[in-house]
Amino acid sequence: DTLTMEFTAIDYGIFALLLVLSSAIGLFYALSGDRQRTVQEFLLANRDMGCLPVALSLLASFQSAVAILGVPAEIFRFGTEYWFLGCSYFLGLLIPAHIFIPVFYRLRITSTYEVSRGTRGAQGDHRDPAVRCPDLSLQYLELRFNKTVRVFGTITFIFQMVIYMGVVLYAPALALNAGTVRTAGGPCQEAAAPHPLTSSALPVTGFDLWSAVLTMGLVCTLYTTLGGLKAVIWTDVFQTLVMLAGQVAVIVVGAWRVGGMARVWRVAEQEGKISGIDLDPNPLERHTFWSLAVGGIFMMLSLYGVNQAQVQRY
Numbered sequence: 001d002t003l004t005m006e007f008t009a010i011d012y013g014i015f016a017l018l019l020v021l022s023s024a025i026g027l028f029y030a031l032s033g034d035r036q037r038t039v040q041e042f043l044l045a046n047r048d049m050g051c052l053p054v055a056l057s058l059l060a061s062f063q064s065a066v067a068i069l070g071v072p073a074e075i076f077r078f079g080t081e082y083w084f085l086g087c088s089y090f091l092g093l094l095i096p097a098h099i100f101i102p103v104f105y106r107l108r109i110t111s112t113y114e115v116s117r118g119t120r121g122a123q124g125d126h127r128d129p130a131v132r133c134p135d136l137s138l139q140y141l142e143l144r145f146n147k148t149v150r151v152f153g154t155i156t157f158i159f160q161m162v163i164y165m166g167v168v169l170y171a172p173a174l175a176l177n178a179g180t181v182r183t184a185g186g187p188c189q190e191a192a193a194p195h196p197l198t199s200s201a202l203p204v205t206g207f208d209l210w211s212a213v214l215t216m217g218l219v220c221t222l223y224t225t226l227g228g229l230k231a232v233i234w235t236d237v238f239q240t241l242v243m244l245a246g247q248v249a250v251i252v253v254g255a256w257r258v259g260g261m262a263r264v265w266r267v268a269e270q271e272g273k274i275s276g277i278d279l280d281p282n283p284l285e286r287h288t289f290w291s292l293a294v295g296g297i298f299m300m301l302s303l304y305g306v307n308q309a310q311v312q313r314y
Helices: 010-031 039-047 053-061 066-079 080-107 136-144 148-175 207-260 261-270 289-306
Strands: none
Touching: 010 039, 010 207, 039 207, 053 207, 066 080, 080 289, 136 148, 148 207, 207 261
């Protein structure tokens, strides 16, 4: 059997609707009475967003196409050991929640890389004119350490995000541009021995690869620059719900088409995809409990503790 994947008219319509709605959110906050008039409104959504939209925005910030497409492919090819990365979320998110976020929140910072000075009220309350003190938040890295650390941190962050944004734009564009053909004897068949799997690139849409990159980049730039952080957060909420709905639909429909979750698990076991815990301390192993669960803690700290994309939302 050969399985091809191509966009239908409905798929094109849904894709266009997602782009239009994302742009519309930015236009709404740019043109409506709730438009961004001040720097604080533009960069910090006036600090009046609710917990739920901010939480969903934090979730969406690093749930890119790299994770949506890459993690299932990783587990399909190498097994379920990657699941142990989930263990890192316990400490990796508790530490920022109880150590990093309270500090950033009390300092009322916009960025850890800012260099200007200002004044604000005591105890971080910029609205209290009675007592003034140096605004430590505006030079957090420089005042906490020194100018060299601030400059090095700024350059490192810019370098990291330029590479990251290139990858997260390229991955969905590649998914739109090319798909796969699966030959007979795929893993959906029940068998004790592994089956060969061959694939070749096929067009899924009529989109040119770089046209897709430019389209997504322009839409993101549009709603971000027009609507500020408030538009970014509400767009994140919308896109998070779409992503979660899509993932649930894939799981439910996929399991239903092959005969239920029990069969999915049975075939995965037959194909050797269910991995046990690997406590090997060898750092040269592809994945072990230590590299995923322990090493993942430091990744969570970098993403949810000090990354500017998250700090600005705190």
